[in-house]
Structure formats: structure tokens, C-alpha cells
Amino acid sequence: MLMTKNQAEKWFDNSLGKQFNPDGWYGFQCYDYANMFFMLATGERLQGLYAYNIPFDNKAKIEKYGQIIKNYDSFLPQKLDIVVFPSKYGGGAGHVEIVESANLNTFTSFGQTGTVKVGLMALRNLVGVLKL
Numbered sequence: 001m002l003m004t005k006n007q008a009e010k011w012f013d014n015s016l017g018k019q020f021n022p023d024g025w026y027g028f029q030c031y032d033y034a035n036m037f038f039m040l041a042t043g044e045r046l047q048g049l050y051a052y053n054i055p056f057d058n059k060a061k062i063e064k065y066g067q068i069i070k071n072y073d074s075f076l077p078q079k080l081d082i083v084v085f086p087s088k089y090g091g092g093a094g095h096v097e098i099v100e101s102a103n104l105n106t107f108t109s110f111g112q113t114g115t116v117k118v119g120l121m122a123l124r125n126l127v128g129v130l131k132l
Contacts, residue, residue, distance in 0.1 A: 023045075031051050054082075066130060068128055071127070083129050097109035
């Protein structure tokens with residue numbers, strides 16, 4: 001890892017409201033925000049076209065630095081976890097954000113599309129979580 005947890009939290013807190021487009025394609029997408037965080041944390045770039053496929057397209061890379069956790073009922077996301085939403089979000093491309101805070105009923109996460117507060121139902125429908 002290139003950043004300590006404290007450095008990652010500081011970057012995350014300072015990144016809110018800013019826009020990132022590390023690949024130079026399609027403007028400021030949710031994938032870009034997660035990719036920028038991943039690049040700064042690991043020195044590697046996430047690859048793929050759709051947010052919902054991030055855990056599958058990047059499995060070996062992610063597992064080199066952390067883990068992919070398939071969502072389950074009692075899972076509690078932590079700050080800095082990257083949450084991946086299925087293809088029913090984002091016009092079929094899925095969606096990805098970074099967790100700011102969570103409890104077992106809701107979590108607040110941030111991406112380039114703003115703040116999202118998601119209820120328990122959406123927690124259960126996540127594709128999974130990337131924990132670095």
C-alpha cells in the first residue's frame with residue numbers, strides 16, 4: 001500500500017466535492033473516483049468498462065492489496081470501503097462509491113455523483129465491497 005490508513009482518510013475527506021478523471025474518458029464518472037482512490041492507495045489502476053464488474057475485472061489486482069467481500073445480511077461496511085452497486089444502477093453500468101460511515105441499517109458513501117444514503121434493502125443488493 002502506498003498510503004497509510006490516516007493518509008487515505010485525509011485524501012478521502014479532502015476529495016469530497018472535487019472531480020477526477022484519471023483515464024480521460026467519458027468525463028467525471030463514479031468509476032473514475034474509485035479508480036483515483038485505488039491508484040493513490042496501491043499505485044495500480046482499475047480496468048474495465050462497467051462499475052458493477054470492478055470486483056470481477058480486477059480480482060487479482062484487488063486481492064493483492066485487500067479483499068473482495070460479497071455482501072451478506074450482517075455485513076457492516078467501514079470507512080474507505082469501496083461499495084459496488086449492481087447493473088440496475090447507473091443506467092446499466094452499475095455504480096461505485098467510497099463509504100464515509102455506516103451502521104447495519106444505512107451507510108453514507110460518496111462518489112462523483114454526490115452523497116448517497118442507502119437503506120438496508122440497497123445494502124443487501126450490493127454486488128460487494130472492496131476492502132483495501
